[in-house]
Amino acid sequence: MAEPGKPILEIKDLCKNFGGIAAVDGLSFMVRRGEILGLLGPNGSGKTTLFNLITGVFESDSGKIIFQEHDITNQLSYKIALKGISRTFQSTKVFYTQTVLDNIATAMIARARTRHISETRRKVADVLDFTHLGDAKTAIAGDLTHAAQRRLMVAMALVEDPDLLLLDEITAGMSGEECNEMIEMAKRIRDRGTTIVLIEHNMRVAMALSDRIVVLNFGKKIAEGKPEEITTNETVLEAYLGREEA
Amino acid sequence: MDFMSNLLKKKSTYIFLAGLIFVVILPFYSSSYVLRVLITMASGIIAAMCLNVVLGYMGYPSLCQNVFYGVGAYTMALATVKLGFSPWTALALSPIVTFIIGYLAAIPFLKLRSMFFAIATLAFTGVVSAVLVNLPKITGSNAGLRGIPRLVKSDITFFYLEIALILLILILTVLMSRSFWGKILIAIREDEDLAPHFGINTTRYKRLTFAVTSAATGVAGAIFFSYQTFISSNYFTIGSSFTALAVAVVGGGGTALGPIFGGLVVVGAPEAFRGMSEAMSLWRPAFVGVVLVVVILLSPGGIVGIFQSVTSYLKKRGEK
Numbered sequence: 001m002a003e004p005g006k007p008i009l010e011i012k013d014l015c016k017n018f019g020g021i022a023a024v025d026g027l028s029f030m031v032r033r034g035e036i037l038g039l040l041g042p043n044g045s046g047k048t049t050l051f052n053l054i055t056g057v058f059e060s061d062s063g064k065i066i067f068q069e070h071d072i073t074n075q076l077s078y079k080i081a082l083k084g085i086s087r088t089f090q091s092t093k094v095f096y097t098q099t100v101l102d103n104i105a106t107a108m109i110a111r112a113r114t115r116h117i118s119e120t121r122r123k124v125a126d127v128l129d130f131t132h133l134g135d136a137k138t139a140i141a142g143d144l145t146h147a148a149q150r151r152l153m154v155a156m157a158l159v160e161d162p163d164l165l166l167l168d169e170i171t172a173g174m175s176g177e178e179c180n181e182m183i184e185m186a187k188r189i190r191d192r193g194t195t196i197v198l199i200e201h202n203m204r205v206a207m208a209l210s211d212r213i214v215v216l217n218f219g220k221k222i223a224e225g226k227p228e229e230i231t232t233n234e235t236v237l238e239a240y241l242g243r244e245e246a
Numbered sequence: 247m248d249f250m251s252n253l254l255k256k257k258s259t260y261i262f263l264a265g266l267i268f269v270v271i272l273p274f275y276s277s278s279y280v281l282r283v284l285i286t287m288a289s290g291i292i293a294a295m296c297l298n299v300v301l302g303y304m305g306y307p308s309l310c311q312n313v314f315y316g317v318g319a320y321t322m323a324l325a326t327v328k329l330g331f332s333p334w335t336a337l338a339l340s341p342i343v344t345f346i347i348g349y350l351a352a353i354p355f356l357k358l359r360s361m362f363f364a365i366a367t368l369a370f371t372g373v374v375s376a377v378l379v380n381l382p383k384i385t386g387s388n389a390g391l392r393g394i395p396r397l398v399k400s401d402i403t404f405f406y407l408e409i410a411l412i413l414l415i416l417i418l419t420v421l422m423s424r425s426f427w428g429k430i431l432i433a434i435r436e437d438e439d440l441a442p443h444f445g446i447n448t449t450r451y452k453r454l455t456f457a458v459t460s461a462a463t464g465v466a467g468a469i470f471f472s473y474q475t476f477i478s479s480n481y482f483t484i485g486s487s488f489t490a491l492a493v494a495v496v497g498g499g500g501t502a503l504g505p506i507f508g509g510l511v512v513v514g515a516p517e518a519f520r521g522m523s524e525a526m527s528l529w530r531p532a533f534v535g536v537v538l539v540v541v542i543l544l545s546p547g548g549i550v551g552i553f554q555s556v557t558s559y560l561k562k563r564g565e566k
Contacts, residue, residue: 055443056442057439076442076447077442077443078442078443078444078445078446078448081442081445082445086443087443089440093437093439093440094437095432095436095440096436097436098436102429105429106429106430106433109429109430109433109444109445109446110444110446110447111445112426113426157443160444
């Protein structure tokens, strides 16, 4: 296990093309253990594609993904999950016809059989409490509010205490108050020792949460630094707002 | 002990036991024709119960269940008639052969989903059907193979053999649905792309489930054609592959008891047409289609779905 501050994830010269379009183009950066790294960029800049490459949904064309000093490039999704990388999705993805408890149980199946039932029960109770879903544990996931479904998705990703959590727009479709709750939750996740990489379109959320930010445009890294550095970066402003014609 | 006392408190336990006693004494009051219908129906129910795991729990609409039924049946026929094995040895061989073929078939087919999977499995049925017709020296083609030895002498014992297999598959299905395996299959059905992100090797569980249910279907085929003592390629056409699907869907996909009710309606009820005039008996195949459409329109959950809706309505009325 890497020490705090040491790299937990390294992206090295990663490329992914769809037809003739480069979704991720020679991307390199690293994530340090214990930090929250914000991944920003306009629509189509390759953020979600990068998450899909890290979690084995897509195969990369070239480059390397190193997680905890192990090469996980192009490995199968389930193997990557077992190594300690967990994720949420831009559109809510849960098992809609199942109860909240069944959803969490399914998220634990791969590991739960190898440990004592009391440990599994403790983890379930802990995550229900952490995500404020205790009162809804017998509810059908499809009947929950949008915000509760998003929390359930986080609970499922979090229940096995991943080393790295990839959060893809966790505040999508949420009200201001719900966004604040999510910001609070993400900070508490980090306090548990989980490293977070988050994609966020809501600048307020991204700035409030991130220790560092990497900005992408057309699949390339155009900036990297602390939130206050990013807000004044000319290249970033240009990517978001466009170049002012003379 | 808690489990037993809970079981004894449930009304459904007594309904099940009454049903079981009825099934046990039924053959003694049945004509040989009715007994034949019962054995055919039981065999169809077993195939549908196996399909139900693949379709109802895992969400894969397989249209090649009769291929595995046929592989099991031909294993019984060839091993006994051509190779001289005893029928019980052949019965032991049939799930092994069917498991291997089921697993091999699962490798390419389970890479496909929904209608693409359905079409591929239907095409597989067509290919196997053509192979059976075009290898007359081995399969007997349309003329068939005669003289398959019977596993047991009496028809009643055949019926009990099938009922025992139905009970075994029922128990295994209930246990599976409550185990991690059942949860994994439901996760695959609900969102196959999401499941691997929790460390679930979906490919492994899909292939094993497909192969195990194929093997059980093969046993049903072996028993039935040992009862029949004759097999021909005519039994394994593309059209016949819809029967197991109809039984599973009409009964209620993803429920352990669904295929049993489906079998009674889809395989059992059309037999009533046989006793009618020739003109009426021509309507027999249409009956299955009409029942299928009506049940899907009224209750996508099948007969079990209708039963659940009615009991939940009555429960709510009782609470008011």
